[in-house]
Amino acid sequence: MSIDPLSDGHIHTSLCHHATGSMEDYVLAAIKAGMKEICFLEHMEEGIDSHRTTWLTEDDFAVYFIEGERLKEKYGKKIKIEIGVEVGYNPDHVDLLQKRLSQRSWDRIGLSYHFHRPVGEDYHLNLVSKSDIRLQQLPLEQAKRIEEAYYANLTDAVEKIPAAVICHLDGVLRYYPGRDQVEPPWHLIEALLDTMQNNNVGLEVNTSGLAIRGEVFPCRKILTMAIQRRLTLVAGSDSHRPEDIGHGFEKLAEIVRQAQLQ
Numbered sequence: 001m002s003i004d005p006l007s008d009g010h011i012h013t014s015l016c017h018h019a020t021g022s023m024e025d026y027v028l029a030a031i032k033a034g035m036k037e038i039c040f041l042e043h044m045e046e047g048i049d050s051h052r053t054t055w056l057t058e059d060d061f062a063v064y065f066i067e068g069e070r071l072k073e074k075y076g077k078k079i080k081i082e083i084g085v086e087v088g089y090n091p092d093h094v095d096l097l098q099k100r101l102s103q104r105s106w107d108r109i110g111l112s113y114h115f116h117r118p119v120g121e122d123y124h125l126n127l128v129s130k131s132d133i134r135l136q137q138l139p140l141e142q143a144k145r146i147e148e149a150y151y152a153n154l155t156d157a158v159e160k161i162p163a164a165v166i167c168h169l170d171g172v173l174r175y176y177p178g179r180d181q182v183e184p185p186w187h188l189i190e191a192l193l194d195t196m197q198n199n200n201v202g203l204e205v206n207t208s209g210l211a212i213r214g215e216v217f218p219c220r221k222i223l224t225m226a227i228q229r230r231l232t233l234v235a236g237s238d239s240h241r242p243e244d245i246g247h248g249f250e251k252l253a254e255i256v257r258q259a260q261l262q
């Protein structure tokens with residue numbers, strides 16, 4: 001099992017409102033970092049009630065494609081550039097997400113589940129944000145239920161969204177203060193990985209986890225489970241600054257080797 005450390009498959013831009021740098025800045029940084037391939041993976045969300053917008057509108061995506069094509073033309077001899085999307089699953093708006101995805105020719109579709117609407121509520125919790133104060137106050141039992149719902153919904157999403165790869169698979173509740181006290185629901189993670197295998201969906205090894213928790217997303221145990229199922233592994237930095245492209249990729253070969261030994 002191998003992973004290509006010269007291909008960064010998860011890059012954001014200033015278009016998502018919480019990253020810095022133009023698309024061209026990222027391309028130039030990637031060339032400087034010696035990458036041979038990058039994939040922009042900008043945020044698509046649908047029907048999310050959140051206090052801030054962290055995703056692109058369809059007008060933004062139009063600009064994104066035009067600029068992406070220009071950059072492919074300009075830098076194509078130096079680096080392969082892909083224009084992809086990180087689609088956030090929303091079980092309440094599957095049809096609309098499918099429709100929006102089908103309207104453009106993405107080089108890659110990455111699938112995440114960032115926002116969760118608790119049963120009976122009309123707001124969404126941002127499961128991956130450090131600024132969502134409601135997460136900080138979540139009782140442990142409720143956090144467990146939310147994590148279970150996260151994996152169940154993501155499994156459902158794999159069946160419904162034509163994704164190539166699952167992003168930051170165990171990044172759920174990454175900033176939750178009681179994170180260490182919540183044992184991951186392993187049976188649900190197994191079910192998700194089985195569904196990925198059946199649908200030929202790859203697994204992202206996301207190095208943004210190194211700074212957040214000292215380990216990539218997903219953790220070694222899940223990586224081992226993925227390798228046993230022969231899932232394709234794809235490297236992603238989840239860069240929100242040009243200088244983060246390829247961050248930690250020099251560690252990837254050893255991380256995968258260690259996971260294989262388990």
Ligand SMILES: [Zn+2]
Pocket residue numbers: 086112114167168
């Ligand atoms: Zn994400």
Ligand SMILES: [Zn+2]
Pocket residue numbers: 010012086238
């Ligand atoms: Zn991302």
